[in-house]
Structures are given as structure tokens and as C-alpha cells.
Amino acid sequence: MNVPLVLTQFLDRAVFLYGKKPAIICDDRVFTYEEINGRVNRLSHGLKDLGVKKGDRVAYLAPNTVEMFEGFYGVFQLGAIMVPLNTRLKPEDYLFILNHSESKVLFVDQDLYPLIVPIKDKLTSVEAIVVQYKEKDTPELDYDAWLANQSELPFEREELDENDVCSLLYTSGTTGNPKGVMLTHRNNYLHALSAQHHLRVYDNDVLLHILPMFHVNGWGSPFYYTGNGATQVFLKKATADSIWGELLKHKVTVMHMAPTVLNALMQYYEKNVPEVEQDVRVVIAGSAPPPAFVTRVEEELGWEFIQVYGMTELSPFVSVSTVHSHLENLPKKDRYRLKAKAGYPQIGVEVKVVNDMGEEVSHDGQEIGEVVVKSHGVMLGYWRNEEETMKTIKNGYLHTGDMGTIDEYGYIDIVDRKKDxxxxxxxxxxxxxxxxxxxxxxxxxxxxxxxxxxxxxxxxxxxxxxxxxxxxxxxxxxxxxxxxxxxxxxxxxxxxxxxxxxxxxxxxxxxxxxxxxxxxxxxxxxxxxxxx
The missing domain is CATH 3.30.300.30 (ANL, C-terminal domain)
Known part of the structure; x- marks a missing residue:
């Protein structure tokens, strides 16, 4: 009998193999995977009491915290769909997303609750608002008190199919309303397996969550770092000094971030020169960095630089820029140039660069075309937006809107967005x-x-x-x-x-x-x- 590829398996594995390990760190609180599993069961029981059923949407407006993390697994046990909300939107944006997704329950951090107050009376589907870190005068359910009243016994899970939608992620539109990207359990599960391999995730890793988890679930990190039993450190506000503080305190070995954040860390290093004992690797996505930037990270900081490329609609990343062993004899400047590229396709992913006729461009690193992708990570589609789905996915390939080249080694280089x-x-x-x-x-x-x-x-x-x-x-x-x-x-x-x-x-x-x-x-x- 085939076992469906569903995301709850990752926490199950962590509990079975690493249950007693101090695994989740948030502020001064430390939880083992067994303790987190107990909290997840309480959350699932509480959601059921609130009337959440399979297929219902549950929204989260929160920074990177243990409460946000346990939300993924607690929601999935019911077969419900997680709707992580960008923490930097305006109340009108939240009104559109919550009503468009027909979210039934909203979890919100106290610091972000004022963004919900102006739209509360206009929400058409939200039946309950639960506030994390609630202050006394806030007139909603208190997360901690509500969770404490629930059972820690194993939750009787809904039967899930791997093609069921697990997450609904709204892309920030600059024109028109945001689009809800539907990702399935299979999308995120297979992406996690591929990412574990390419990023070399092990149980001795310590991940610092810098990238917001609403952002394609922080590149899927709640899944593959959990599945391999890594320790995870949560940071509500990611500033250069707070990141360095956690890095040194917890001996962090891996971080995911945008290039601008890494740039800020380098500026901090220049002024303070903190001494890091452990090996560190940084996983970067966004605009392609200049090779000189990669050189500084690897030679001044002594960290391994790994560039990845992807987008929300792809679960998210589909290529990685580590240097193949048979290319290690290239001159250093050429190796850094490869590391600065979007990289080569991950396992299970087909990436092509095509011209306006749909033909592949020459593998010469010069001819420019659009990057198109066929993979296990391609989204199911946009929520209630068939027209945009059909514009984006054509003949089985997702058209990224990114323009790039491909070189003789198979490394893709993003030269720009079409619009840029x-x-x-x-x-x-x-x-x-x-x-x-x-x-x-x-x-x-x-x-x-x-x-x-x-x-x-x-x-x-x-x-x-x-x-x-x-x-x-x-x-x-x-x-x-x-x-x-x-x-x-x-x-x-x-x-x-x-x-x-x-x-x-x-x-x-x-x-x-x-x-x-x-x-x-x-x-x-x-x-x-x-x-x-």
C-alpha cells in the first residue's frame, strides 16, 4: 500500500527519532520535539472545537515564533489549509485576503493585532480570532489560556491525500489584488526531500529562522529541518545585531535570508568582528549577487554561500548554485561566478531557458530567454483565478517571467525580470x-x-x-x-x-x-x- 506524501510525517519522524532533543527555541523557551507535538495536538483539538473541518482555511498573522511553527502541523492534522499572511501589509490587504480565502479562524500576534482592528467588522468568514502573546485589554481569545484547556492526547487525524491543498500563499501584487498560490502536500513534501539533499540538512544543524515563515513557509524550512531533526531557533525581529546575537549564543550553522539581510550582517561584522567557532552556511535567494559579494562572504566571514532560485508558485526553489566537484579546479574567480548564479536544477526539476518561439536558447551563457519550469513543485494553481493560472502554466511549464541565460555547465543565470x-x-x-x-x-x-x-x-x-x-x-x-x-x-x-x-x-x-x-x-x- 502506498503511503501518501503528507507533511505531518515530518514531525512524526522528529518525535520518533529525536523526541527528547531540545529542538525548538523561542526567546528563553526551549521545547523538545515531544513537547512541541503535545502543543500541536492541543492546537488541533482546539481548532476542532472551533468548528474547523477538512478543507477550511486557517489564517496566521505572526512573526517567526514557536506559535507560528506549530500552526502548520496543528492545522494539517485536521486536513485544513494554512493561510500565512505577510506581516507588512495594510488592513485593506488583510480584508481582501481573509475574505477571498474565506478563512474561518485567524491567529494573530498581539503586536500585529492593531492591523486587524479596523477591518474586524468587515470580515465575512472569520468566526474566531485568537491572539498570541495577548495583552489584558485585547477582547479576543487568549492563545496560551485557550491552548492550555485542550487535550494533549493524540489527535485523530483526517485522512489526507498528497494532492490536497495544504497552504494558500498570497503573492503581493503591485497592480490589482494579490493572488492565492495553492500548494499541495505533495508539492511541499517532495520539495523538502530535494532541499534536504541539496542543502545537506542534518540533525546536528542549528537553523536560525530569519526568513519570515509566511514567505513560502520560510522556503519550506518548517518541514525539512524538522524531518531531519535539526534544532530550530525563532527570531521575532531580525536585525543585524539580534541575528548575530542568536548566531553566537546558539552556535547556529545555517540561515536562509535575502541578500540585503546578508549585506547588513557583513556591515555589522566589519564594525564588531565577532568570533564564530562553528561552520556556517547561508542560503540566499533574490537578486543575483555580484561575484565580489560571494567572495567577501566566503573569505572574510568564512561562511559557505549557497544561492538558490525559485518563486512561491514553485514551492519555492528549483535550482542551487553549489559548485560541482569536477569544476573545483576552475580558477577561484570562476567558481565564485558560478556560486553567484541561480544555479543548476535540483533533483526532480526540469528548468529550461526559452526564446519567444519556445525553443531552448544556446548553452553559451549569452543568449537570453525566459526561464520556464516543470517539476513536482509547480503549484496546483491560483485560488479561484483560473484565468491567471492558465496564463502562468502553459503546456505543463510554469512561466516565471524571469529572463536568464544558461552556460555550458548547465548553470542558469537570472539577468532580470521581464519588467525590469x-x-x-x-x-x-x-x-x-x-x-x-x-x-x-x-x-x-x-x-x-x-x-x-x-x-x-x-x-x-x-x-x-x-x-x-x-x-x-x-x-x-x-x-x-x-x-x-x-x-x-x-x-x-x-x-x-x-x-x-x-x-x-x-x-x-x-x-x-x-x-x-x-x-x-x-x-x-x-x-x-x-x-x-
């Missing part, structure tokens, strides 16, 4: 390439490059720059630096200095806001090809 390619005088310019050059400047902390209108060339690259503390730069110095390093048509033609760049909760720079604001101020409309 700059077309200047008929020439295509990768904003990522230009940003990579700017990051080489010793006074630049962060940079984002977007297309801006130009009377002669149609559009040209414009840089938004954050300088390092104590450093000063002029627009002409930045322009001159880019002209020294790039073909002149790729060089920036203007610079705006800013205190900070707009970012998502995971730390990804939101270039769409920079671009749209600039075009509006200039009296132009952003080109239609930029629309998300």
Missing part, C-alpha cells in the same frame, strides 16, 4: 548587471537600478543608492564609476541618493515602487511591459 529589463536605444540592459558593478564601489551599501525616461534613447538606467555610514558620493562619481566598468550604453545616467530602499518583509528590494514613483514625477506613465 531596460531597453535603451534598442539595446537590452540587465539592471542586475549594472547593480552588480555598483556594489563593487567601496562607498555603496545598497543599489537598485531602474529604467527612467530619456528623450533620445527612450529609457536609460538610473540608480538609487544608499551610501555606507560615514561615506559621501556625488552623482558624477557614481556615473563615472559605472562608465569605467561597463559599456557606456549600460552605464547609469542619473543617481538618486536615498536613506533606504523599499523592501518586502523578506528583505527583497521593491524596484517597482522606485520605478513607478520616478516615472510619475517625470510626468510619464511607466511602460506597460513593467506591469506585474
Amino acid at each position: 529589463i531596460i531597453i535603451s536605444g534598442g539595446e537590452n540592459i540587465s539592471s542586475i548587471e549594472v547593480e552588480g558593478v555598483l556594489y563593487e564601489h567601496p562607498a555603496i551599501l545598497e543599489a537598485a537600478v531602474v529604467a527612467v525616461p530619456h528623450e533620445k534613447w527612450g529609457e536609460t538606467p538610473h540608480a538609487f543608492v544608499v551610501t555606507k555610514e560615514g561615506q559621501s558620493l556625488t552623482e558624477q562619481e557614481v556615473i563615472a564609476f559605472s562608465r569605467e566598468k561597463l559599456a557606456h550604453f549600460k552605464a547609469v545616467t542619473g543617481v538618486t541618493f536615498v536613506e533606504e530602499l523599499p523592501k518586502t518583509a523578506s528583505g527583497k528590494i521593491q524596484k517597482v515602487h522606485l520605478r513607478n514613483d520616478y516615472w510619475k514625477k517625470s510626468g510619464n506613465e511607466s511602460p506597460t511591459r513593467f506591469v506585474n
